[in-house]
Amino acid sequence: MHFSLEQLAAFVAVYEKGSFSEAAVKLNKHRTTIGQVITNLEDQLAVELFERIGRSAKPTSEGQLLYSYAKVTIEQAKSFNKMALSLSYGQLECLNIAYTSLIPSDVLVSIRQLLLEKYPAMKVNFLIKTKEEVKAGIEDDSIQLGFVNVDQRTPITSFDITFLCYLTFGLYTAKNSPLAELPNDQIFGALKTSKQLILKAYLDDEISQKILLSSNYEVIEDFSLLLSLVQQGVGWSLLPRVTIEDLGDLLQLQKLNLNEVRDDFQFPIALWAPRSKAIMEIKKDVESLVVAYINERRAR
Structure with missing residues (x-):
């Protein structure tokens, strides 16, 4: 038949x-x-x-x-x-890498340095995109690599999906914030009534229901601005630990430890790419770099 x-x-x-x-x-x-x-x-x-x-x-x-x-x-x-x-194409002349704002900027810098060393003639563009925009871009060949905060490994797809790791997030506030002075058993109740600053990428990628603790929240599109606002005591936020710990005391932020939340929040990061010979080797290099970066930070 x-x-x-x-x-x-x-x-x-x-x-x-x-x-x-x-x-x-x-x-x-x-x-x-x-x-x-x-x-x-x-x-x-x-x-x-x-x-x-x-x-x-x-x-x-x-x-x-x-x-x-x-x-x-x-x-x-x-x-x-x-x-x-x-199979009939040669080396890529231009590589478009899409990413969510959850990805630490120094990871992206390391990726660019790696690609500059291995493919010096290749132009590389970094584009902030939502999960749906990444999927559409890969399907129409306008995006060659895409980092998304989702663990989707279904076999029903026309593009290559690789789960990379979980990024760990913690609750942070300014060190001089009243929240930083509260005992652990009072923090959770205070968070629900205090101003929460949330990155727009969280809303775009549909994870807000997992991390919205306060009805009093404001949406920030730029990650650097979000950090500055938390530093200045405007509100508290959920932030990637690898980024905050790398910057150390420079940010003057305090991690909040709650009795009601014993473990940090974890979000899956996957790498999406078209099934293409020209992309395969580049994708392997990027995968290895990101996994090594996360493992090295965790070992500190």
């Missing part, structure tokens, strides 16, 4: 959109064409994949069973196509 990629793509699109019309828009085809492709596929399989209910299409139990296999096949075909095309 043989199926075309066109049939599987139509099946996946209708399944995900729940509509023949919306699937047709996604695939840039006419609705009747999508309907006929699905009908032909159902005839080949001798099973009904969707229940037609008005303008909607509800997957049958058979359709639900086959969806993940069709999705994997489509994504693998995309990966094959990208890798095959990349």
Whole structure:
């Protein structure tokens, strides 16, 4: 039994959109064409994949069973196509690296120094992006490497996903802040009514529900500004320990230890990249550098 990629793509699109019309828009085809492709596929399989209910299409139990296999096949075909095309390319002339504001700046500096040494002629751009922007950029080839704060290692993807590490975050306030003077058993209650400063990247990457402790919060887009505001006692914030500990007493910040929160917050960091021969070696170098950086900081 043989199926075309066109049939599987139509099946996946209708399944995900729940509509023949919306699937047709996604695939840039006419609705009747999508309907006929699905009908032909159902005839080949001798099973009904969707229940037609008005303008909607509800997957049958058979359709639900086959969806993940069709999705994997489509994504693998995309990966094959990208890798095959990349075989004829030489070294990259330009590398766009997207990252979340959670990534310590000295990690990015180390990456640039490494790439300058190994690929001196290559232009490297660093771009702050959200998780969705990174995904879209990799899929349209405008981004070659992307750091995201998510541990997503699903096999159903057309790009390469590598989990790197967990970044540890702590609660910090200015050393001269009233919060720094409170006993541990009173800090949690005070935090819930004190001004919390939150990095916009936390909201963009949908982790705010994990770290918003106070209803009295303000959103800051720039990480350097956030640090300055915490230093000046404007509010308290959740900050990456590797960054704060590297700067030491220069920042004059106090880590808050709460009875109610025994462990530090941890957020996963993954590296996303297209499946491309030109990217493979660069990605390995960057992975090794980041993991070594985190392990070295933890060992201090």
